Amino acid sequence: MGSANEFGSGYLHLGMIGCEDLPKWNGKDCSKYAAIAFEARGLGQQKGQATEAADVDFSSPYIKWDYFDATSEELPKFDNLRDFHGFIITGSHYSVTDDLEWMSKLGKWLRDVRQFQENNDNPPRVVATCFSHQLACKAFGGVVGKNPQGTFVWNRELIKLTKDAMDHPFFSNECDSKDGVCYSLYESHGDCVLKLPPDVKCLGESKSCEYEIVSYGDDMISIQSHPEFSEHEMVTLILPALKKSNLISESEAEKEMELFKTKPDGKAIMKLIEKYFMKVKRPLNL
Numbered sequence: 001m002g003s004a005n006e007f008g009s010g011y012l013h014l015g016m017i018g019c020e021d022l023p024k025w026n027g028k029d030c031s032k033y034a035a036i037a038f039e040a041r042g043l044g045q046q047k048g049q050a051t052e053a054a055d056v057d058f059s060s061p062y063i064k065w066d067y068f069d070a071t072s073e074e075l076p077k078f079d080n081l082r083d084f085h086g087f088i089i090t091g092s093h094y095s096v097t098d099d100l101e102w103m104s105k106l107g108k109w110l111r112d113v114r115q116f117q118e119n120n121d122n123p124p125r126v127v128a129t130c131f132s133h134q135l136a137c138k139a140f141g142g143v144v145g146k147n148p149q150g151t152f153v154w155n156r157e158l159i160k161l162t163k164d165a166m167d168h169p170f171f172s173n174e175c176d177s178k179d180g181v182c183y184s185l186y187e188s189h190g191d192c193v194l195k196l197p198p199d200v201k202c203l204g205e206s207k208s209c210e211y212e213i214v215s216y217g218d219d220m221i222s223i224q225s226h227p228e229f230s231e232h233e234m235v236t237l238i239l240p241a242l243k244k245s246n247l248i249s250e251s252e253a254e255k256e257m258e259l260f261k262t263k264p265d266g267k268a269i270m271k272l273i274e275k276y277f278m279k280v281k282r283p284l285n286l
Contacts, residue, residue, distance in 0.1 A: 015065075091130030113220070186226045
């Protein structure tokens with residue numbers, strides 16, 4: 001069989017790279033939890049199948065997953081890159097300022113993949129979220145530190161696309177130069193990108209994070225927010241730990257949860273991820 005990037009197989013072959021090892025995220029198998037979360041929010045699902053349920057494994061016939069545990073230094077081999085349409089890299093409770101060995105190796109892998117993308121036709125694409133958004137920016141020469149407002153961001157944020165997003169394949173045909181396009185997505189982070197690496201572009205910004213969405217050319221993009229999260233992850237899995245660590249108070253949590261009454265735009269982002277990996281101009285109607 002030819003490589004997945006020849007589009008003859010009829011499915012997306014994706015690699016999920018996990019950056020988490022806490023039991024609540026499935027431990028070192030967090031990449032499998034993350035794949036389920038992305039599918040549950042709509043990745044690879046037919047119309048109407050997106051759900052808030054956290055324990056539903058759709059096993060989408062449109063996606064073939066390979067799982068990798070970055071915390072154990074397990075990363076996709078370069079000999080096999082062309083077998084994939086793309087890779088998703090997860091968030092983490094770790095901070096990129098911890099400078100652990102596995103983080104350094106993931107950063108080098110990202111730089112090597114970026115070089116591969118620049119020197120090869122039709123390369124696999126990469127989407128990094130939250131922690132890995134920050135790690136990518138640091139790996140390419142940017143600066144990451146504590147949120148400038150001095151508080152932990154746990155909310156649903158309105159992300160406004162920049163003019164540069166109009167020319168990027170991830171958002172192609174989504175942007176109108178006369179009218180700003182916004183997406184509402186869940187956020188959970190104590191750090192953020194403070195300074196961009198050289199020669200990268202900011203595609204989206206929010207009130208709490210100036211560099212919400214960043215691109216490294218056409219084939220690599222990183223997002224500070226969590227399009228794969230539902231209220232379940234935010235309230236059941238994350239909030240108790242934040243309260244225990246005194247990073248957010250009960251009153252602050254209640255105030256932010258007022259924004260949870262309407263659903264985030266995670267499903268819309270999932271459709272953009274699909275067409276980004278498939279390299280088509282319009283979202284797939286799976």
